[in-house]
Amino acid sequence: MSRKKNHNIIDNLSGTVAKERLAEAAGQWLSADILVMTFVGILAIVCAIHGFSYLYSRKKVDLYHSVPVSKRRRFAVIYVNGVLIFFLPYLLNVFLGILVAGINGGMNVINVKITLISVLMNLILYLGVYSLTIIAVMMTGNIVMTLLGTAIFLGYELAVRMLMTFYQSAFFQYYHYRYDYQPLSSPIGYYIEAVQHIESTNSSFMGVLAPMMKCMVLAILFGTLAYAAYRRRPSEAAGKSMAFSVTKAAIKTFLVVPFTLFVGITVRDIVGADGGGKSSAVILLFVMAAAAIIGSCLIEVIYELDIRAALRKKHQILIIGACTAIIYSIFQFDLTGFDKWTPNPEKLEEATVIISGLTYRQTYVDEELRRMNPEEYVLQMPGITDIEAICELSEKKAEHENKNIQGENSYLWMDVAYRMKSGRVIWRSFAVDAREEAVLNKIMSNEEFKRANYQIYExxxxxxxxxxxxxxxxxxxxxxxxxxxxxxxxxxxxxxxxxxxxxxxxxxxxxxxxxxxxxxxxxxxxxxxxxxxxxxxxxxxxxxxxKGLYEEMTVKAQDIASITVTNNHYEMYSVDDDMVQDYSITKTFSEEEQIGELVDALYPASFDSMFKMTDTISTDYYVYVQLKNGTNNSNYYRGDSGFYLITEKIPDWLVRETAYE
Structure with a gap:
């Protein structure tokens, strides 16, 4: 705060503006964020392990259990003590922070709201991670295994969902990638969602309430499971890797199968098993089998703390291999019929079409100015009800692999959400040949399409x-x-x-x-x-x-002092070229006749060209315009301030002047 006050003095700020700067600094200081999340999470893990660490020692277990106190009471006392160890010092720290901010003039109504919301968020996060760590303590017999178990509990769902996304993207042509990794079983995911709401809505309590209530439900569920595991945990589990033998096989399977699948998709990308012939397929099969065996043996050694136990329970290796083979085959051979699916007109209610190139041109928000991803936004809008046009569009999708289409034709990429009459929403991402004007006109002239893709209607x-x-x-x-x-x-x-x-x-x-x-x-x-x-x-x-702006702001030949053109000669580079050799040719033209011809061909590099046919605009040429007033723009920069050239208007003399010799 003192630094911000000094900044106000240096910048000669006073009154409302100075107070706003101080309030902004105080709000950032008191607000929940990712750094606070990390600190709270670490404290929760440490306190959970510390409170129940006696379970790692057989002598301490015998001592604790010899005391005439019920398991319920002992668990409750240790649990509450672990919460108070964190929460009381935290409240004191928050109070001191508010006091410092208030004395320096940094507190206002918004910051009070931020503080209260952040206190609630951090407490709920602590309870969630704390309870989840206690489950890990109950299921393991030493601190190393507890830490591994906690890490797995917190990140397993996210890792598996990312792995499935990799597989869908790799094997399915028309898979629609959505950044939807919100874990349903991790309190950290809900906390991050709440932080994003605070950052985008100036501490709206209602925006934070939903994810944190879900996190609270998780904390209660984890606490209940932790207590149930505590009551059933055998005393002789102290010092062992796993406290419950019955969970060993399931945990091994749930860990080794994703590991083997990850190795498989990684090797597939390296050797190109999809197009590398039988040899690549054999390599892939061998590596995945080796991954399953090594992963199973490693976990068995960890379980038994004995290297000789590596090849025990060979039947589990077979089960893991079978599960992996089934999952891999589902993707490899599209056993679910993902790419073959087409909408049934009788079952389709409506569809929403997103042109991929339009989404980055605007920030999608709701009426409260809360940020949304494009998918969330369009799904709340009415869809296109012209079923015939939607089905026709779906039939026009081009075949491609890994989003690459061979050939010289232009394609328009789009994401389509099919809303079925059953309420199910099915997403597909595909490209349509730009020459399919009839069906593309039907879609892009549709009012529902425009309202879903252009927020200017809102x-x-x-x-x-x-x-x-x-x-x-x-x-x-x-x-x-x-x-x-x-x-x-x-x-x-x-x-x-x-x-x-x-x-x-x-x-x-x-x-x-x-x-x-x-x-x-x-x-x-x-x-x-x-x-x-x-x-x-x-x-x-x-x-x-x-307003006198249209003609005035159009670039005119008489306003230009010179035009510098760089012909990059991309055609000279081969696929394997390391781009070390520079084939570009740069020439500057200042004659009026030359400038006049070039002006007609200019197309701003910052303007979009997604609806243009291939080679309509030549990016081989990059143009820099020098105005007579000494500037190359109006002291304003948004993206690229240079130009490309419209192909059909490129003068023949320019081709000759910039030819590579």
């Missing part, structure tokens, strides 16, 4: 952001930019929506973007909504002309 969102101090609207032409009046937000949106309603795929494919609109705001984090302007967008262009 009145509630823009009503919230346009009142914020950081809100701005930017009109960008690729080389210059200007801020539009926030007061015109509703008008600009209405005009753009009118243009959008008259737009289909063909217009996007045939026309070149002439500008972009970007609505941006900082609300907890930076949010932006960027939309392209095409020459046929007469309504929004009319607004820009009325």
């Amino acid at each position: 009145d509630a969102i823009f009503d919230r952001i346009k009142g914020k101090d950081s809100y701005q609207i930017l009109y960008h032409t690729g080389i210059s930019a200007v801020n539009l009046s926030p007061d015109d937000t509703d008008l600009i949106r209405q005009l753009y929506i009118k243009d959008l309603e008259n737009t289909d795929y063909t217009k996007r494919k045939d026309e070149f973007i002439c500008g972009t609109l970007e609505f941006s705001v900082r609300s907890g984090s930076y949010m932006w909504f960027e939309y392209d302007i095409y020459p046929s967008y007469t309504n929004i262009i009319g607004y820009l002309k009325e």
Whole structure:
């Protein structure tokens, strides 16, 4: 806090602005975050092991159990003591933090909310990790095995879900990758979700409540299981690797099978078993068999603490091998029919189509400005009900492998969520040949498609952001930019929506973007909504002309002092080229006639080209424009400020001038 106060003095800040800086610093200090999560998690593990560490020693077990105290009472006392060891000093620390922040003028209503929410979150996280570690203590007989068990409990589900994602991505052509690794069995996952809500919504209690209640349910469940395991834990388990013999086979299977599958997918990527012939398949089979045997032997040695026990229980190796073979075969031979699936028109209710290239152009948020991933957002929107068009689109999907399509044609990538009448949602990701204009026009001219892919339709969102101090609207032409009046937000949106309603795929494919609109705001984090302007967008262009911006901001030959063109000659590089050799040729042109021809061919590198056919825009050439006023842009930078060239407008003389000799 003292450092922030010094910063205020250095920056000559006072009044409300200075208090806001102090409040922001105090909020970051008192808020729950990943660093706090790590500290709390470590403390929970240490306290759980410390409280029940007597179970590792047979002498201490005999001593504790000789005391006339029931197991229920002993467990409750140790459990509560472990919680208080953490919580009381933590509360004292929070109180001192509030006191320091208050004395320095850093406390406000938001920070009070942040503090209360963070205290609740950290307590629930502690209870979850603490109870889970106690389960690990009950199931093992020494501290090393307890630590391994705790790590497995906390990360097993995440690791398995990631492994399954790798397999689906590797074997299924039309698998839709979704970053949905939220563990259902780990308190850490729910804590991270709650932290993300705090960061994106300025400490909304309701946003934090749902994940932390789930975490609390887990803590209660883990505590109950820990007590049940404590009551049944045999006294002679002290010092052994595992306390319950009945769990050994299951735990070994659940560990070695994923390990073998991981080795399999790794080796497959290395040797190319999918296209490397019989030799690669034999290598893959041998390595996976070796992984299953080694993993089983290693765990058996750990169980018995005896190297001679490695090859005991050979039947378990066979079971593990069979389970691994079955799971691998499901993916290798698509036994579930994943890629063969097509929507049944009679069972399909509607579908939502996401054009992959549009998702990175805007921040998906709900009406409370909470961040969402694109899938979450589109699923809450009405889908396309033109079943015939959806089924036709599905029939047009191109075959590919690992998202690579052979050939020179252009393709449009999309993610489709099929909503079945049963309520089930089925995701598929595929590419459609860009020449399939008929079906693509049906989809992209659909109103439901536009509302799902363009948040500019959302009145509630823009009503919230346009009142914020950081809100701005930017009109960008690729080389210059200007801020539009926030007061015109509703008008600009209405005009753009009118243009959008008259737009289909063909217009996007045939026309070149002439500008972009970007609505941006900082609300907890930076949010932006960027939309392209095409020459046929007469309504929004009319607004820009009325403001005197459309022609003024268009790059003109008479404003240019010189144009520097680099021909990268990508055709000179082979697939195995290490890119050490530089084949690029750079030339600068300043004659008016040359500049006039090049201006017509310029296409801003920051503008999108996903709807263009292959080679419509040449990225072989990179162009740098020097204006006569001494700048290459309007002192504004957003992405790339250079240019590419429209292929059909590249002058013949430029090809000759930049040829590699």
